[in-house]
Amino acid sequence: MRRVVVTGARGPAGASVARQLVERGHQVLGVDMHPEGEGPFTVLRVPPVLDPTYPDALFAAARCWSADLIIPTVSEELTLPALHHTSPEWSVVVGPASAVSIASDKWSTYRVLADAGVPVPASTLGTSWTTAAHGALAGYDGPLVSKPRHGRGGRGVVVHPHVGRLGLTSDSIVQEFAPGTEYAVDLLVSSRWGTVDVVAVLEKTALAQGDVGNGTHVRRLAAGQPADVVAAASDAVLAIGLTGPADVDVRRLRDGTAVVLEINARLGAHSAYVPEICGGILDHYRVMATR
Numbered sequence: 001m002r003r004v005v006v007t008g009a010r011g012p013a014g015a016s017v018a019r020q021l022v023e024r025g026h027q028v029l030g031v032d033m034h035p036e037g038e039g040p041f042t043v044l045r046v047p048p049v050l051d052p053t054y055p056d057a058l059f060a061a062a063r064c065w066s067a068d069l070i071i072p073t074v075s076e077e078l079t080l081p082a083l084h085h086t087s088p089e090w091s092v093v094v095g096p097a098s099a100v101s102i103a104s105d106k107w108s109t110y111r112v113l114a115d116a117g118v119p120v121p122a123s124t125l126g127t128s129w130t131t132a133a134h135g136a137l138a139g140y141d142g143p144l145v146s147k148p149r150h151g152r153g154g155r156g157v158v159v160h161p162h163v164g165r166l167g168l169t170s171d172s173i174v175q176e177f178a179p180g181t182e183y184a185v186d187l188l189v190s191s192r193w194g195t196v197d198v199v200a201v202l203e204k205t206a207l208a209q210g211d212v213g214n215g216t217h218v219r220r221l222a223a224g225q226p227a228d229v230v231a232a233a234s235d236a237v238l239a240i241g242l243t244g245p246a247d248v249d250v251r252r253l254r255d256g257t258a259v260v261l262e263i264n265a266r267l268g269a270h271s272a273y274v275p276e277i278c279g280g281i282l283d284h285y286r287v288m289a290t291r
Contacts, residue, residue, distance in 0.1 A: 002026045002282065005067045005090075007058065008074040009043045010034055012214075012269035013247075017071055020271070020278045029065045031058060049074050055082035062090055069093065069285055073266050075152040079104050091285045095191075095265050099242040103265040106173045107149050109240065116239035119232055119259045121251075123175040125149075126168025142254075143177035152264065154207075154214050178259055180252025182207065183226075184218060185233035186267075186274040188281070191243035196234045200274040201225065220273045228258045236260045245277055 004021055008014035009030025021028045022040045030043035037043065046057040054077070062070055070092045072078055078100045083092050094100065102108045110123045124135030126146060137144070144160040149171055159177055160166060168174065181203060188198035202218040224230055233248040240263065247268030249261040271277055 002069055003029075003065055003067045004069045004071060005029050005031060005058070005062045005065060006041075007031050007046075007049075007070070007072045007077060009039075009041070010037045011073060013073040013267050013271065015039060016269060016272045017073065017267050017278060020275060024278070024282070026282075027065075029061065029067065031061050049077035049080070055080060071267070071281070075104065075264060075266060076150075078265055093244055093281055093285070095189075095242045095244045095246075099240045100265045102240045103242060103246075103263040105149050106147065106151075106262055109260075109263055110173065110175075112240050113236055113260055116235070118235045118239055119257055121175040121178055121253065121259045121261070123173055125170045126166065126172030126174050137174065137176065140176055143179070144174055145177045146172050146174045149173050175261075176253070178251040178253045178261070180254070180256065182249065182251040182261075183229050183233075183258075184268055184270060185229060185248040185250055186271055186277055187233060187237055187246045187248065188277045189237055189243045189246065191284070194238070194243065196237070198274065198276045198280055199230055199234055200276070201229050201233075202270055202273055214269065218270050218273065226258070232258045232260050236263055245271075245281065247271075 004026055006014050006018040009018050010032040018028050018030055018041050028041040030041050031046045032043050033048050035043040035045045044061050047054045067090050070090055078094055083094050084097045102112055110120055113120045122136040124137050146158050146168055148156040184202040186200050187196055190197050201221045203221055204218050206217040229250050232250055236248055237246045242265055245267045247264040250258050251261055252258055
């Protein structure tokens, strides 16, 4: 039996993995800036993840809980240096700092994937002038989508039906809008071998904002299908050097091409549909603990 601290335990990703752990018979302590709620595990209040006191609060909770494993599920905390320090008390389920840094910035993700030949939508940085007049979007006259360079889920994502002066800044990324089916691809990449050990495609059958946003309903597709979606997501995580769990958003362009929208370097909100990932994490860190 493991003693695990799950961060963001009242959010979709944290609650999902916490419940899976409890169902497997493990002891779980959740931490969250908003601990109110119900569930089969205790949740303690901690400061927001960008508060300077957050790492100390997290580790104090882990120490009091005698935790041997910490599973972060809040995107903004994944780049904190404290989470990448080796501790004799516990392991932290987080990918390499360089890969996490790339995944946290959608513009960096786009550039690395494009250079690696991974299919991505044409993209450019936001400006206060006509976005289609420069960069990869030169000459593009279709709908655009803008989103913060640093953000998660559907926060700040806006579809612009017509090209024009969007009044954006370089803190935003602008992409050609992919109107086709959207998928969440959940993966687990071995930190020892750098291979994709688990990959499953979840089709998003409903989105929070209609055309964009978080998937409110999903269904797991047959193993290895669609093959182009599996390949795009797998190539994406390997291209940035990410190991551990990943949640990759993929969508189809008008011509049917599957393109990678973003990489979340953590467990996804629907990881319960892919329980092999939780099992793989526990197996991996059990091996590490016995070395």
